Ligand SMILES: Cc1ncc(C[n+]2csc(CCOP(=O)(O)OP(=O)(O)O)c2C)c(N)n1
């Protein structure tokens with residue numbers, strides 16, 4: 097039995113077997129209703145951490161198990177749930193206790209909100225009778241999470257619970273995905289639930305009807321605009337992945353011969369090696385992708401939100417382009433960039449409708465040849481160092497060994513940008529990174545969630561020495577649940593991205609960005625009974641990576657890389673996309 | 683730009699917080715908010731008066747409000763024919779010798795005296811916010827001891843002028 101197969105089993109075995117006699121005759125309480133509700137939603141795994149206010153829920157889970165991943169910190173649990181959601185497309189489910197348990201989730205909830213990941217988060221709450229009295233472990237999590245959730249609920253009456261569970265899953269996983277918090281006071285979890293009618297209560301959300309079908313007139317206009325464009329460009333964002341519109345995107349790109357670029361979160365929506373793919377755009381995008389945006393006469397944005405890291409200075413963004421913007425969230429259209437052709441719709445439905453127009457392909461051969469020339473002129477580059485191993489070389493080596501087929505999660509920093517630039521993805525939904533919030537500590541727990549979602553795939557977590565230490569406690573899970581994640585620490589002895597900005601914009605004043613003392617990461621792995629590797633010489637790298645990455649076991653690789661390496665090319669803050677620095681010039 | 687926006691919401695706990703929180707998060711400058719039950723059971727109606735720089739900003743506001751799960755309907759009624767009313771309670775310094783003078787100059791406002799003491803009179807005045815402003819300006823020289831305004835509530839009239847000017851995004 098392979099390690100991958102064992103993982104799923106290990107997850108299943110985490111919780112004791114269900115008592116066979118189903119307590120059908122016994123009246124259900126709020127907790128039992130919750131567990132039943134989760135099962136009805138098809139929840140296959142919960143990421144959580146127990147505590148006083150959720151004791152009744154954990155007791156119900158004991159009696160009527162759903163596989164549960166006991167993270168070692170609530171932040172680990174929620175990032176794992178995000179990784180699970182990103183890779184599987186299903187909502188990640190989290191349970192935490194009241195007060196500190198709930199507040200420990202705040203970063204993950206915000207992260208999921210920014211990157212439109214579906215999460216349903218259950219928090220315990222003190223009993224209704226003492227809410228508002230500053231009771232032990234009371235926190236106003238509804239107030240706290242109001243601006244960082246798609247929606248949130250406090251359950252006041254156990255009779256509402258079945259409907260609220262259904263609504264929470266519905267809201268989280270439809271329209272523009274996002275996190276929903278359900279706060280359950282302890283007494284509600286133990287109250288006896290009575291009527292069938294309430295159990296069957298359906299979703300009732302008159303104020304929530306996301307538009308998924310595009311407006312026909314706008315689709316016609318879009319087709320017309322593409323038909324007559326000379327220099328069209330597609331910007332594909334995470335909306336393509338959320339809407340599973342990869343096939344439609346590929347067809348549009350290939351049949352109309354339109355070049356395509358990605359946002360950081362859109363990577364994988366088109367294969368990294370596709371001949372019409374220009375690489376990622378934005379602050380650390382490729383020169384060609386950014387120049388294509390600056391020079392195109394038609395920009396077709398599919399499911400990207402024109403984030404500032406993508407656009408650079410808005411004054412000079414896509415100055416010659418007519419803009420088509422397809423987005424499921426009407427509020428994103430026109431928010432940052434004036435849009436001529438707005439299309440509020442699910443990405444898949446919109447692209448299908450567009451393809452159904454059967455219009456002639458524009459003549460783009462000259463444009464494509466021009467861009468190809470630019471790609472040859474100014475490719476991604478780095479100067480190989482005689483002695484020191486470069487982080488870019490490490491990523492390319494990981495790519496070669498895993499043949500571009502691994503699920504890659506990253507943390508936040510230089511290594512994240514290098515992974516985005518050099519790990520060319522073969523598959524969609526194999527890229528898990530924190531884009532909007534840029535959350536250090538995300539990458540490693542997200543890999544755990546991704547591996548649980550896809551036990552048969554190879555999952556590589558590419559993390560920095562700084563960020564890894566923010567959630568390193570989750571190493572416990574790799575051993576305990578036999579989760580064969582490969583943790584690669586690109587160890588530059590620095591908070592590299594901060595150091596790079598200090599080098600470039602603050603005259604090399606490295607204020608608090610160098611990490612002189614670090615744990616022995618190999619020993620740390622060993623302390624958790626895991627296999628640890630260290631790469632200190634560039635000559636050894638290939639062999640060590642090969643052994644570690646191709647193993648069926650969880651491993652940690654402390655890969656020492658050059659400290660003073662910078663991510664290039666770059667659009668400096670406040671500059672336009674056409675003003676990149678660090679571009680290779682022949 | 684001063685815009686008048688009405689919002690119909692499901693009357694659930696936290697909904698007021700959610701809507702005002704949204705305005706704060708997106709840095710909208712609110713002049714007033716009123717909220718109360720509407721003709722439909724379980725629904726409340728809010729009226730906001732906000733100041734925004736441009737059309738783009740007001741479009742964002744409307745869309746962000748519309749996105750809230752508890753929000754049923756959002757309307758920018760600024761350019762429509764509307765009825766808009768606000769109520770103010772104004773406690774004015776009014777010694778016996780000045781009282782009749784004050785009463786006569788505010789006569790056109792049809793304010794009602796709802797309380798009086800030896801040296802103060804409390805007036806209740808209703809009308810469009812501009813009328814309230816004018817009333818306040820008028821009594822200010824006598825001395826205002828206390829002032830409390832409800833903020834405006836509004837809705838559209840039955841008969842609309844044809845071709846009233848509208849923001850392009852609202853068409
Ligand atoms: C939680 C959090 N705190 C601080 C930051 C700011 N920050 C962005 S990148 C970075 C450095 C990351 O260092 P490391 O994890 O070693 O990655 P490297 O850049 O060296 O590859 C920091 C501190 C952040 N993104 N997230």
Ligand SMILES: [Mg+2]
Pocket residue numbers: 509560561562586587588589590591592
């Ligand atoms: Mg580092």
